[in-house]
Amino acid sequence: MSSTLEQQVEAHGRTVEIRVNKKPVEVKGPRVTGLEIKQAAIAQGVKIEVDFILSEELPSGETKVIGNGDVVTVTKHSKFTAIADDDNS
Amino acid sequence: MTPEVTQAIEEIRAGFPEADVEVTEEADGGAVVFVSPVDPGPQYQQRETWIGFRITFQYPYSDVYPHFVRPDLTRVDGAALGEGTTPTPFEERPAIQISRRSNKLNPETDTALLKLQKVLTWLRSR
Numbered sequence: 001m002s003s004t005l006e007q008q009v010e011a012h013g014r015t016v017e018i019r020v021n022k023k024p025v026e027v028k029g030p031r032v033t034g035l036e037i038k039q040a041a042i043a044q045g046v047k048i049e050v051d052f053i054l055s056e057e058l059p060s061g062e063t064k065v066i067g068n069g070d071v072v073t074v075t076k077h078s079k080f081t082a083i084a085d086d087d088n089s
Numbered sequence: 090m091t092p093e094v095t096q097a098i099e100e101i102r103a104g105f106p107e108a109d110v111e112v113t114e115e116a117d118g119g120a121v122v123f124v125s126p127v128d129p130g131p132q133y134q135q136r137e138t139w140i141g142f143r144i145t146f147q148y149p150y151s152d153v154y155p156h157f158v159r160p161d162l163t164r165v166d167g168a169a170l171g172e173g174t175t176p177t178p179f180e181e182r183p184a185i186q187i188s189r190r191s192n193k194l195n196p197e198t199d200t201a202l203l204k205l206q207k208v209l210t211w212l213r214s215r
Contacts, residue, residue: 053203053207053210060106061106062103063202081198081200083198083207084191087192088173088188089173089188089190
């Protein structure tokens with residue numbers, strides 16, 4: 001377990017397995033920030049970076065952008081996508 | 090349209106349930122899409138705009154880029170729209186072009202819906 005995940009265990013309660021870019025990621029929930037989700041995903045081998053844009057895939061098909069400081073309540077059904085930000089051209 | 094473009098449009102319809110999604114198929118398998126209305130953010134005098142873009146037949150291996158919004162989009166504070174924006178017609182409509190390129194495009198995770206959300210998030214952050 002990475003130090004980042006260990007810190008989350010201390011700060012939160014139970015482990016929740018969510019999906020980030022379709023890959024399973026364990027976070028300490030149920031309330032977790034966008035930054036914590038990305039840090040947990042990175043620690044568990046998902047190839048993203050902390051400055052990626054995180055979106056939550058809602059059951060309705062809508063998506064919601066989750067900022068680093070935004071707190072979301074996660075369940076085992078929670079799905080997130082993290083993609084690189086864009087550049088002006 | 091290619092199956093991938095069709096799926097992208099289905100995802101956009103689901104992602105913007107309150108908006109009208111107008112689609113024009115292109116002979117090569119791509120599509121031109123207009124989503125209306127969307128909220129560009131409180132820093133603009135106009136709180137509604139359409140947003141248009143082309144999903145090419147190469148999708149998801151090509152970026153969905155650029156995007157276009159109403160031509161009269163104006164900031165409340167009177168400042169220019171600034172970098173990344175250019176007045177340019179799109180599909181015979183006067184428009185403001187928003188040039189946000191995905192230089193780290195990942196076809197497995199980058200979708201037309203997420204790109205649209207990223208462009209709107211950027212517009213609202215200006």
